[in-house]
Amino acid sequence: MFNYQFVKNNSRFLLFGFILTFCSSFGQTFFIGIFNPYIREDLSLSHSEFGLIYSLATLLSSFSLIWIGKKIDDFKIIYFAIAVCLFLAFSSFFLTLVSNIILLFFAIYFLRLSGQGLMTHTASTSMAKFFDLNRGKALSISWLGLSLGEGFLPYLIIFLMKFYSWKIVWLGISIFILCLVVPSVFFILRFYKDGATEVSDIKKQEVNHTIKNWTRSEVIRDSKFYFLLPAVLGPAFLSTGIFINQIYIFESKQWSMLMLAQGFTLYAIVSVITLAISGFLIDRFSAIKVLPFYLLPTMAAYTLVITSSWAFTPIVMMILIAMTNGTSSVLLTSTWSEIYGTKYLGGIRSITVSFFVFSTAIAPVLFGYLIDKQFTINQIFSMMLGYLILANALFLFKLKDYQPVKIA
Secondary structure, three states: OOOHHHHHHOHHHHHHHHHHHHHHHHHOHHHHHHHHHHHHHHHOOOHHHHHHHHHHHHHHHHHHHHHHHHHHHOOOHHHHHHHHHHHHHHHHHHHOOOOOHHHHHHHHHHHHHHHHHHHHHHHHHHHHHHOOOOHHHHHHHHHHHHHHHHHHHHHHHHHHOOOOOHHHHHHHHHHHHHHHHHHHHHHHHOOOOOOOOOOOOHHHHHHHOOEOOOOHHHHHOOHHHHHHHHHHHHHHHHHHHHHHOHHHHHHHOOOOHHHHHHHHHHHHHHHHHHHHHHHHHHHHHOHHHHHHHHOHHHHHHHHHHHHOOOOOHHHHHHHHHHHHHHHHHHHHHHHHHHHHOOOOHHHHHHHHHHHHHHHHHHHHHHHHHHHHOOOOHHHHHHHHHHHHHHHHHHHHHHHOOOOOOEOO
């Protein structure tokens, strides 16, 4: 499963992807959420007011990503990547200037666009374009950067907040990106030539070069894209709804908060393990063949919540959800590459990532509405299970016998 020679031969470019996904943490909800109480206190905001600003800023970033993300196909990767890193450094610094809700809105918009959006978009698109035979493994390794960020950064920030204000911490983040990340990206990419590929099997590359490279406008008109989209968006959309209301769900089901903490620890561990395994499976069998199975663990999790009163249900639920979510980071980019080619992948991914960000923005609103209307947890989980069953059925109906379009 682990190929030392592959990592050695491609270590520089793999490190580039790892750094970008790690730094995407600064624009992710889990990281910004740490500063939620401090920002609300400084600006005298309620929970709902902060949540509304956050959702609106995230929505705007999803629309912006459609146009900005496409530019990765038009510029050399070194220029685009450094520009994105500089944008993230600026966004981090801009947050230190926040003194009212207008500035807060733009600060969150900049962070969500540069961090969650463009950093992950640049990393995944670059890995998918550069790697062919080992695309799954490359994406798995690069996405370990985000896993490291999720596991390490909250502890570091909580420690730093004992000594410094939240604005000083964000100033430090900006300096870190400018002084360490930007030079590192330049050093790694300075000899990289756009269009270069990994050291791999020549025959496999020749075969893949016969696959048609779809333009973004062609993809938008392709029915397969819309049949696949519900399965692509499902895990992030539904997990956001669950995690944003995790306390309410656990209290409603009378699960202990200790189970919640233990569940998240196991979630992080299983996500990393699944990330590595999924890369191997994709390279071995192809993303299209793996895709029908990746929603099954989450389906099992929802079924368990609905039907079981077992004491360890919440822990098993978190483990099963982690199996799907860990796989999705690698699987989805590989799927677009296999179906639509890699030449215009930046433009194609910018659409899918914008849908992804959009879904995570509306999930809190939709789930909050269902809870306010007094739907039970079992009823909500039943709806989510129905969604996943339908999403998988749509995919299987349209793509079960799919063969990539070849160039004549």
